[in-house]
Amino acid sequence: MNAVVATQTGLASLDGDKLSALERLADGLGPAELYWIAAWSAARAERAQRGGVLPPTAKAVGDRLTVLYGSQTGQAKRIATQLAARAEATGLSVRLVRADGYAQRDLAKETHLVVVISTQGDAEPPDDARGLVEFILGKRAPKLPGLRYSVLGLGDSSYPQFCAIGRQLDERFAELGGTRLAPLGEADVDVDAVAGPWSERALEQARQALGASTPVARVATLQPVPSRASHTRERPFAASVLDNQAIVARDAGRDIRHVELSLEGSSLHYEPGDALGVWPENPAALVDQWLSVLKLDGEQPVRHDGKELPLRRWLSHERELTRLSRPLIAAVADASGDSELANVLRSDQASRLATLLADQQPIDLWRQHPAAWSAEELVSTLRPQTPRLYSIASSQKAVGDEVHLTGAVVDYLAHGERHWGAASSFIGGAGDDQRLPVFIEENEPFRLPKDASRDVIMIGPGTGVAPFRAFVQERRETGADGRNWLFFGNRQFPRDFLYQIEWQAALRDGSLDRLDLAFSRDGDAKVYVQQRIREQGRELYAWLQDGAHLYVCGDANQMAKDVHAALVDVAVTHGGQSHEQAREWLSALLQQGRYARDVY
Ligand SMILES: Cc1cc2nc3c(=O)[nH]c(=O)nc-3n(C[C@H](O)[C@H](O)[C@H](O)COP(=O)(O)OP(=O)(O)OC[C@H]3O[C@@H](n4cnc5c(N)ncnc54)[C@H](O)[C@@H]3O)c2cc1C
Ligand SMILES: Cc1cc2nc3c(=O)[nH]c(=O)nc-3n(C[C@H](O)[C@H](O)[C@H](O)COP(=O)(O)O)c2cc1C
Numbered sequence: 001m002n003a004v005v006a007t008q009t010g011l012a013s014l015d016g017d018k019l020s021a022l023e024r025l026a027d028g029l030g031p032a033e034l035y036w037i038a039a040w041s042a043a044r045a046e047r048a049q050r051g052g053v054l055p056p057t058a059k060a061v062g063d064r065l066t067v068l069y070g071s072q073t074g075q076a077k078r079i080a081t082q083l084a085a086r087a088e089a090t091g092l093s094v095r096l097v098r099a100d101g102y103a104q105r106d107l108a109k110e111t112h113l114v115v116v117i118s119t120q121g122d123a124e125p126p127d128d129a130r131g132l133v134e135f136i137l138g139k140r141a142p143k144l145p146g147l148r149y150s151v152l153g154l155g156d157s158s159y160p161q162f163c164a165i166g167r168q169l170d171e172r173f174a175e176l177g178g179t180r181l182a183p184l185g186e187a188d189v190d191v192d193a194v195a196g197p198w199s200e201r202a203l204e205q206a207r208q209a210l211g212a213s214t215p216v217a218r219v220a221t222l223q224p225v226p227s228r229a230s231h232t233r234e235r236p237f238a239a240s241v242l243d244n245q246a247i248v249a250r251d252a253g254r255d256i257r258h259v260e261l262s263l264e265g266s267s268l269h270y271e272p273g274d275a276l277g278v279w280p281e282n283p284a285a286l287v288d289q290w291l292s293v294l295k296l297d298g299e300q301p302v303r304h305d306g307k308e309l310p311l312r313r314w315l316s317h318e319r320e321l322t323r324l325s326r327p328l329i330a331a332v333a334d335a336s337g338d339s340e341l342a343n344v345l346r347s348d349q350a351s352r353l354a355t356l357l358a359d360q361q362p363i364d365l366w367r368q369h370p371a372a373w374s375a376e377e378l379v380s381t382l383r384p385q386t387p388r389l390y391s392i393a394s395s396q397k398a399v400g401d402e403v404h405l406t407g408a409v410v411d412y413l414a415h416g417e418r419h420w421g422a423a424s425s426f427i428g429g430a431g432d433d434q435r436l437p438v439f440i441e442e443n444e445p446f447r448l449p450k451d452a453s454r455d456v457i458m459i460g461p462g463t464g465v466a467p468f469r470a471f472v473q474e475r476r477e478t479g480a481d482g483r484n485w486l487f488f489g490n491r492q493f494p495r496d497f498l499y500q501i502e503w504q505a506a507l508r509d510g511s512l513d514r515l516d517l518a519f520s521r522d523g524d525a526k527v528y529v530q531q532r533i534r535e536q537g538r539e540l541y542a543w544l545q546d547g548a549h550l551y552v553c554g555d556a557n558q559m560a561k562d563v564h565a566a567l568v569d570v571a572v573t574h575g576g577q578s579h580e581q582a583r584e585w586l587s588a589l590l591q592q593g594r595y596a597r598d599v600y
Pocket of ligand 1: 073275280322323324357358359360361388389390391392406407408409410411412414420421422423424425463464466598599600
């Protein structure tokens, strides 16, 4: 393609600003998207040369639709990419941009904007949108009287603050003078059920606002290249179990498994940092409990969504049984006529709702609020089952057609009964003869540095260590010469030091340069990784000043926040920065992709 352009026009290179803007945009895109951009640019260049539909210079901002996304685990990115492709296919000029590639100064000039953004953590933006969301919600945001916008929030109604970031942006744009094109969309875990119709509506509104004429057929190159992966979220691969073993002592108080699956015959490919999606089957014992508590017959056929299955199959494979959500609380309150339960959903009862969501599974609610449910009502009320993600704990360069996971099994006693997590107990209990439905979830922002001479600092307590096993394997296989430093922590050295033998071997063979450990229940005083970070602050700061990349994986509720606070302290103590400067420095590292988090 380059050669053709070169002979016809002479190869023009981009000046520094444009090149960095392009690099920012391309950073984090996968091969399919990069090819799509290449094909799109080529088609555009050809048309410009022929004096075709589009003028050779970029369209004015006011004539085009900007589709902006912020995404942690890829869903918002997928929806935004589809929406941009549809918009383009109907003749609109579109710019698709990840939030951290969006220049904040462009916002004041923006006239037609669609935002697709998920909510993470405790009602926080995804990492790639942190800077932009802060800017939009902050004092420096410009007035936006010329802006027409639509926001689609992605979320999970089992979290207390459902789609919080989508909501905040939608309200803030209005406050700044913008005009809503489509009403705020709020997509729950079955994302496409809302995102599909919402995208159609938002697109139609944008087309009208932009004064687009009837849809025009576009050249084939403007369609996104379909994913070449043979197996996807919707078409998972049935991976056989090669190994499944506990990697904690019997008396550790919980079960953490190392699981090896075969991808042979799937042509699935993954990079260190990616996650494996697993479609769970609910535990048979839990399904039995449901049938008994609700006094329903598992063999009874139930027709829903054009499918007829026995109720037991709906409950074991098709419906979410283990996570409480707001719509389910509302339905149970309604069916049982319990006004006290209904009150929990009032906006002034946020903390009671948060406690309920954290403390109970649906089975607890059924037990406490009995009501007569028909099998059909039950199936149509419950949310569809959704896959869970697990950080991949292996490098494909080291293990070939295999994929390894590190999974903590959720199995606990509460309200006098045993409770399970759907996916972790499914994986934990998977035997040799079993196959698990899996797919690869790319995680572009969580990648080893392209420059192999860069040092990496990995902070991964508990199962958060999983991707770092993949990182260290990869750096060993590729002979990367940058240094590798791991912070690991758990409860007790003798009981749950995950992959202890492997880390010790890695220290010996030089594929791990430093290992700092923190066990919280070994001594009188609790020690966590953040304490080790502070203790090693001088050296850690020096590594970062030398260009090291920093990664954090594991618990989002407490650990990631505490580690962030420890990193601020390190920059204050050893870098002479003020707290404000230290926070900005870390934000800049996040923006540059030198500080990446994969927390859950
Ligand atoms: C990007 C990403 C990477 C991840 N990587 C890993 C990984 O490498 N390893 C790993 O183990 N997990 C990982 N997870 C978490 C994983 O996806 C699941 O969320 C986890 O295994 C629980 O899923 P489950 O289906 O077993 O439980 P679910 O069926 O989803 O939930 C069970 C319910 O029980 C509640 N609950 C859970 N534990 C307790 C408890 N102790 N006490 C009271 N209530 C409880 C929960 O609130 C929930 O309502 C990752 C998540 C993400 C998003
Ligand atoms: C660690 C974590 C925290 C989350 N917190 C929230 C939340 O507070 N509110 C919400 O509505 N959704 C929450 N979600 C759900 C995500 O927003 C939802 O899964 C979304 O589809 C992810 O989109 P993305 O892949 O583009 O990031 C959370 C998900 C994870 C993994």
